[in-house]
Amino acid sequence: MVIVEKKHSNSMRLISLLIDITSRPSGVIGLSLVTFHVLMAIFGTQLTPYDYKEVNANLMLQGPSTAHWFGTDHLGRDTFSRTLLGGREAILITGIATPIAVMWGGFVGMFFGLVGGRLDEVLMRVVDAFLSLPWILKMLVLIVTFGTGIGVLIPTLAFFYGIPVIRVSRAATHDIVARDFVQAARARGHSRITIMRLELFPNVRDALLVEGAMRWSWMLLAFSSLSFLGFGVSPPTPDWGLMIADARGFMSFAPSGVIAPVLGLSSLIIGINLTADALAKALGIDRAQKAPV
Amino acid sequence: MLQMISRRLFLGIITVFLVSVIIFTGVEILPGDACTAFLERDAHGKLLENCRIEQGLNAPAISRYVDWVSGALVGDLGTTLNGQKKIIDLVGFRLRNTLLLASMATLIGVPLALFLGVVAALWRDRAADLTISTFTIGAMSIPEFVLATLLILVFSIWLGWIPGIVLTSYDAPLGEFFPAIFLPVIVLTLVMTAHILRTVRSSVIEAMASDYAQMATLKGVPYWRIVFRHVLPNALLPVINVVALTIAWLLGGVVVIESVFNYPGLGRMMIDSISDRDLPVTQAIALIIASVYVAVNLTADILTMMANPRLRTLHTRRR
Numbered sequence: 018m019v020i021v022e023k024k025h026s027n028s029m030r031l032i033s034l035l036i037d038i039t040s041r042p043s044g045v046i047g048l049s050l051v052t053f054h055v056l057m058a059i060f061g062t063q064l065t066p067y068d069y070k071e072v073n074a075n076l077m078l079q080g081p082s083t084a085h086w087f088g089t090d091h092l093g094r095d096t097f098s099r100t101l102l103g104g105r106e107a108i109l110i111t112g113i114a115t116p117i118a119v120m121w122g123g124f125v126g127m128f129f130g131l132v133g134g135r136l137d138e139v140l141m142r143v144v145d146a147f148l149s150l151p152w153i154l155k156m157l158v159l160i161v162t163f164g165t166g167i168g169v170l171i172p173t174l175a176f177f178y179g180i181p182v183i184r185v186s187r188a189a190t191h192d193i194v195a196r197d198f199v200q201a202a203r204a205r206g207h208s209r210i211t212i213m214r215l216e217l218f219p220n221v222r223d224a225l226l227v228e229g230a231m232r233w234s235w236m237l238l239a240f241s242s243l244s245f246l247g248f249g250v251s252p253p254t255p256d257w258g259l260m261i262a263d264a265r266g267f268m269s270f271a272p273s274g275v276i277a278p279v280l281g282l283s284s285l286i287i288g289i290n291l292t293a294d295a296l297a298k299a300l301g302i303d304r305a306q307k308a309p310v
Numbered sequence: 311m312l313q314m315i316s317r318r319l320f321l322g323i324i325t326v327f328l329v330s331v332i333i334f335t336g337v338e339i340l341p342g343d344a345c346t347a348f349l350e351r352d353a354h355g356k357l358l359e360n361c362r363i364e365q366g367l368n369a370p371a372i373s374r375y376v377d378w379v380s381g382a383l384v385g386d387l388g389t390t391l392n393g394q395k396k397i398i399d400l401v402g403f404r405l406r407n408t409l410l411l412a413s414m415a416t417l418i419g420v421p422l423a424l425f426l427g428v429v430a431a432l433w434r435d436r437a438a439d440l441t442i443s444t445f446t447i448g449a450m451s452i453p454e455f456v457l458a459t460l461l462i463l464v465f466s467i468w469l470g471w472i473p474g475i476v477l478t479s480y481d482a483p484l485g486e487f488f489p490a491i492f493l494p495v496i497v498l499t500l501v502m503t504a505h506i507l508r509t510v511r512s513s514v515i516e517a518m519a520s521d522y523a524q525m526a527t528l529k530g531v532p533y534w535r536i537v538f539r540h541v542l543p544n545a546l547l548p549v550i551n552v553v554a555l556t557i558a559w560l561l562g563g564v565v566v567i568e569s570v571f572n573y574p575g576l577g578r579m580m581i582d583s584i585s586d587r588d589l590p591v592t593q594a595i596a597l598i599i600a601s602v603y604v605a606v607n608l609t610a611d612i613l614t615m616m617a618n619p620r621l622r623t624l625h626t627r628r629r
Binding site: 142143145146147148149150151153154157158159161162234238241242245246258261265268269272275279282283286287289290291294 | 321324325326328329331332333336340341342447448450451452453454455456459460462463467558561565566569580581584585587592595596599600603604607
């Protein structure tokens with residue numbers, strides 16, 4: 018890890034980071050996939066050839082044709098249009114939940130890493146206890162109780178995906194908390210908040226950035242799994258997980274209905290993973306040491 | 311050494327205890343209880359009161375918690391909501407089925423990941439590594455249910471080799487799960503291999519670049535001897551923990567796969583119990599899965615301690 022000693026201007030640093038990422042092939046491919054999907058999520062409704070909720074009983078389960086590139090689904094809706102828009106809900110929800118998760122997890126991790134001692138030890142046991150329950154159980158219990166709206170999914174995802182971030186942030190804090198400049202700040206009588214803001218955060222930030230990118234891809238996987246199981250978005254909203262679940266029953270004679278959303282979902286997650294890889298290399302963090310939690 | 315193991319064991323027990331508290335408080339905090347869930351629309355007045363008395367829900371939370379935990383300790387997980395069946399009888403077979411799935415995936419996946427990871431590391435940035443790394447990113451980026459759906463499409467529908475769903479009853483003898491179990495095992499193995507392989511690869515690359523590996527090269531130790539005697543024992547030590555985390559992750563990931571393949575395991579029972587709002591069953595399954603998770607991680611920690619000479623001698627020297 019690079020210890021930030023001097024303060025560069027933030028925008029300069031961001032630009033040089035972007036240049037570094039785009040100088041790697043994985044970064045270029047990853048970033049363009051992610052950008053494409055985000056743009057589609059924002060402007061897609063104007064760009065798709067057909068309306069995503071336009072039902073046409075005469076066109077049920079058609080195969081691919083020049084009019085409908087990936088055929089139509091069981092209600093005669095254009096699969097290609099729905100696939101292009103299939104990430105809207107997922108990107109919106111995870112796009113809000115990921116920064117919240119990284120921020121609160123990062124803050125709590127830094128705080129307890131700085132405080133240390135008994136309190137830290139107790140908190141880590143609580144974190145362990147939360148992590149030992151499967152994510153799907155925690156999510157499903159809350160969703161079944163409170164419903165599946167955006168207002169439930171965002172806080173739920175943000176809360177549960179922030180917990181593993183605590184670990185990462187705490188570990189990164191532990192590496193630097195014994196350094197001279199933290200000791201000096203303590204000796205100067207700075208408050209804990211000031212130390213966290215000025216001394217710890219600049220050094221933990223890189224680890225949190227990479228962690229955030231990874232959390233985002235895992236959150237998307239989780240979100241689409243929930244939709245697939247019928248606990249995510251509600252019809253007629255186009256969503257990849259839901260589309261795959263719907264089209265699965267007709268897979269034997271209309272496979273394009275499954276293949277299109279699979280391509281949509283996978284290309285976004287591959288894009289995020291490639292970007293995260295390039296980001297980690299640009300920041301000098303070994304991403305592969307991390308286990309899936 | 312013994313001291314460290316017992317300390318780790320103690321922490322593990324504390325974690326399981328905290329899990330039980332979290333599960334119990336979670337169920338308490340959420341609106342509604344087992345009786346409102348069971349009676350649904352009729353949950354008011356006399357019926358609700360009777361049900362609460364029957365289920366013992368009027369007792370204070372603390373005493374219900376103690377009852378629940380002390381029952382769980384001796385293997386009594388209570389009865390299902392309608393009071394018909396003992397949960398332990400239902401869970402037993404399904405736990406067995408899930409363990410069959412998970413252990414098959416582990417037995418194939420771990421050796422495969424070790425082999426491919428070492429190959430990718432030793433031939434870094436060459437064709438073998440690029441192929442393996444591409445496969446890894448792919449397997450990590452495709453959700454399990456997508457992989458499962460695609461495999462069903464190819465192997466069950468187009469080729470017709472293996473049945474796409476499991477139709478076996480949950481209490482059937484293990485042999486009857488073949489050959490339908492192959493597809494879920496393949497999916498789990500692929501995802502698992504990808505995760506472990508990444509760690510193996512980077513761990514071996516790091517060890518190959520270390521001072522002791524370079525020292526061995528300089529004094530003329532043959533390449534393969536360096537790999538097998540100097541590098542691998544050191545590089546594979548951290549892998550134990552990642553294998554444990556991945557196995558523990560399997561328990562969560564298996565839920566989706568069991569639903570796709572209609573496999574009668576613990577994961578599908580969990581989803582069913584949550585959908586039916588059968589809180590006693592959900593609680594019991596949560597506790598079982600969390601305990602397995604803690605046990606697997608604990609085993610990995612202890613194995614790492616025993617395998618690591620630095621930790622092994624740390625405390626014995628003082629005596």
